[in-house]
Amino acid sequence: MAESVAAARQEVANSRLAAEAELDEIADAARAAVDIPSKLRREPLKYGGLGAGAVFLAIGGPKRLFKAVEKRAFPKRHVRSLTPKEVERSIEHLPEEDRAEVRAHLDRDFAAYLRREHPKHEPNARRSLWGTYDTAMAIIGAAAARELARRFFAPPGDRRVQPRKGPPAGEDGLGL
Secondary structure, X not given: OHHHHHHHHHHHHHHHHHHHHHHHHHHHHHHHHHOHHHHHHHOHHHHHHHHHHHHHHHOOHHHHHHHHHHHHHOXXXXXXXXXXXXXXXXXXXXXXXXXXXXXXXXXXXXXXXXXXXXOOOOOOHHHHHHHHHHHHHHHHHHHHHHHHHHHHHOOOHHHOOOOOOOOOOOOOOOOO
């Protein structure tokens, strides 16, 4: 009986030491995962690219890029200002510091008017394309950004934590 109690205590002590060692490994891996400056020093292109890609996706870069290309390819589809030319000429008579604020205020008011008076737009291929793009990129972009962030914060290869192996089947791990 005394031997089994001593063996159980020794097993508990060994388990505590193993848990402490595992916690130390996890803490080292966590420190390595968030030690971005050392990652950038070691592999600047890889981690710089991962970080830039994640930020690009997070701020909606692909859609902004495609919209800019569309503006360049089809400039007549994009109106630069909502105010008519006569109103623009009147704004030119205002002091320089007030012009931008007045233009922005008029554009906002006119846009609000259009939303109230013409709430529905006619369906067309362009709207359908952008609607499909938004739906697809919401799914794909989120997955890609998540993967880039996972790779960015992953511990380096030499500090990866190995999955803990449990006791063999049929044993309770206490040696009893």
